[in-house]
Amino acid sequence: MRFTRLLLANVMPPVVKNFDYLVLGGGSGGIASARRAAEFGVKVAVVEQARWGGTCVNVGCVPKKVMFNTAMHAEMMKHYKDYGFDVEMKGFDWGVVKKSRDDYIKRLNAIYETNLGKSKVETLVGKATFTDDGCVEVNGQKYAAKHILIATGGHPFIPKIPGAEHGISSDGFFELETLPKYVQNNHLKLSFCFSFKSYIFFFF
Numbered sequence: 001m002r003f004t005r006l007l008l009a010n011v012m013p014p015v016v017k018n019f020d021y022l023v024l025g026g027g028s029g030g031i032a033s034a035r036r037a038a039e040f041g042v043k044v045a046v047v048e049q050a051r052w053g054g055t056c057v058n059v060g061c062v063p064k065k066v067m068f069n070t071a072m073h074a075e076m077m078k079h080y081k082d083y084g085f086d087v088e089m090k091g092f093d094w095g096v097v098k099k100s101r102d103d104y105i106k107r108l109n110a111i112y113e114t115n116l117g118k119s120k121v122e123t124l125v126g127k128a129t130f131t132d133d134g135c136v137e138v139n140g141q142k143y144a145a146k147h148i149l150i151a152t153g154g155h156p157f158i159p160k161i162p163g164a165e166h167g168i169s170s171d172g173f174f175e176l177e178t179l180p181k182y183v184q185n186n187h188l189k190l191s192f193c194f195s196f197k198s199y200i201f202f203f204f
């Protein structure tokens with residue numbers, strides 16, 4: 001035991017900073033909790049390994065709603081003439097909506113980070129891992145905290161069923177550079193199918 005402690009002391013970096021509250025994950029849950037805690041005057045930091053805002057902002061609610069709205073426009077256009085609008089539909093460019101959606105998300109990433117700063121929450125960028133003595137390591141630096149929140153979210157799960165290899169997760173959907181002609185149907189993709197189908201109905 002004493003030997004292990006000596007060994008760890010040699011291997012692990014010393015604690016560089018102490019916080020009252022350390023939040024792992026800069027998504028909806030982590031950011032909300034960190035900002036609220038900071039309002040009470042405690043010393044808070046959030047660690048994020050990817051993009052500020054987490055799933056909701058980057059590959060969830062926000063881009064989903066943009067795609068849903070795009071499909072709504074496509075759907076409504078079909079009825080424009082009945083309402084007296086003289087609009088000629090000449091085509092649809094998936095690349096345009098993808099770029100404006102991605103640009104919008106980048107602006108949100110920056111806004112989320114700025115708001116953390118305004119709330120006096122320190123931001124740490126990198127993958128957080130626990131050390132054997134209950135601290136957190138990020139980019140080789142060791143941090144200690146009285147309280148640690150694990151708000152690291154989840155990952156898409158691809159079921160092991162025949163044909164699953166033909167499907168994509170919602171993360172994959174948002175990476176599509178072009179509009180696919182074939183759509184796999186599953187629970188979470190219901191609204192995405194709606195997005196696709198408006199286009200398919202309209203353009204193919």
Ligand SMILES: Cc1cc2nc3c(=O)[nH]c(=O)nc-3n(C[C@H](O)[C@H](O)[C@H](O)COP(=O)(O)OP(=O)(O)OC[C@H]3O[C@@H](n4cnc5c(N)ncnc54)[C@H](O)[C@@H]3O)c2cc1C
Nearest residue numbers: 025027028029048049054055056060061127128152153170
């Ligand atoms: C396609 C889709 C559409 C959705 N639409 C809606 C909707 O319309 N309305 C709604 O209410 N909800 C929606 N959701 C659900 C919503 O996005 C999630 O409930 C919410 O984002 C969960 O927040 P969270 O903070 O728990 O996790 P996340 O937002 O996933 O945040 C976790 C963060 O932790 C980071 N992280 C993970 N491990 C580490 C580590 N070791 N070190 C540092 N950082 C780490 C990740 O990079 C991530 O940024 C949707 C989800 C999906 C996938």
